[in-house]
Amino acid sequence: MIGTGILKGMAVTARNFVGSYFEKDRLITVQYPEERNPLPENYRNFPFLPYDGDDPEAGLRCVACKICEKECPPQCIYIVKSEDKKPDYMDKPQFYPKVFNIDISVCMSCQICVEVCPFEAIKMDKVFELSRRERFDALLLRKSDLAKPNEYYHSICPTDAAEVDAKLAEAAAKKKPAAPAAPAAAPPASAA
Numbered sequence: 001m002i003g004t005g006i007l008k009g010m011a012v013t014a015r016n017f018v019g020s021y022f023e024k025d026r027l028i029t030v031q032y033p034e035e036r037n038p039l040p041e042n043y044r045n046f047p048f049l050p051y052d053g054d055d056p057e058a059g060l061r062c063v064a065c066k067i068c069e070k071e072c073p074p075q076c077i078y079i080v081k082s083e084d085k086k087p088d089y090m091d092k093p094q095f096y097p098k099v100f101n102i103d104i105s106v107c108m109s110c111q112i113c114v115e116v117c118p119f120e121a122i123k124m125d126k127v128f129e130l131s132r133r134e135r136f137d138a139l140l141l142r143k144s145d146l147a148k149p150n151e152y153y154h155s156i157c158p159t160d161a162a163e164v165d166a167k168l169a170e171a172a173a174k175k176k177p178a179a180p181a182a183p184a185a186a187p188p189a190s191a192a
């Protein structure tokens with residue numbers, strides 16, 4: 001009969017509407033911004049730069065190779081490579097980004113920068129409340145805005161962050177020079 005589908009749909013809506021006063025599971029909206037639904041672990045928004053340790057400058061994993069800048073489809077990453085080098089997490093001297101900007105008003109959240117980075121140096125964030133009143137460069141995130149501690153990455157993506165830590169620790173262990181062999185035991189003193 002014509003209209004049966006509409007009536008069935010309205011019955012479901014009515015059941016959920018009335019039921020939401022008695023069962024919390026039927027209430028699918030929350031009182032945002034006071035209440036927030038947890039975001040799924042794989043939710044992504046804009047990139048950020050995780051750093052190790054306490055110092056965002058010293059701990060950045062980025063070596064300014066510019067692969068992400070080249071591969072970013074809308075070209076919203078801008079990097080200036082340093083002239084000097086600093087030790088990376090394996091104590092290997094590496095270049096670092098003197099400037100690292102992302103224009104998130106252009107970024108399309110594709111995650112390609114994350115996929116192509118060989119150094120686990122850029123990851124996707126979950127922050128979404130980023131609207132600004134200013135019209136010009138308020139959405140141009142600079143290195144200091146993008147740098148966030150590895151603990152933050154663990155808090156938003158625990159599974160991925162643990163995998164990345166394990167991968168980096170394994171790489172660091174492989175690169176460590178072998179411990180020098182123990183000196184041979186001294187020959188016993190000859191009897192007088």
Ligand code: SF4
Nearest residue numbers: 072107108110111113
């Ligand atoms: S997420 Fe995509 S668009 Fe955004 S900076 Fe990365 S590569 Fe560029």
Ligand code: SF4
Nearest residue numbers: 062063065066068117
């Ligand atoms: S974030 Fe990764 S790909 Fe981009 S410049 Fe730094 S090390 Fe290279």
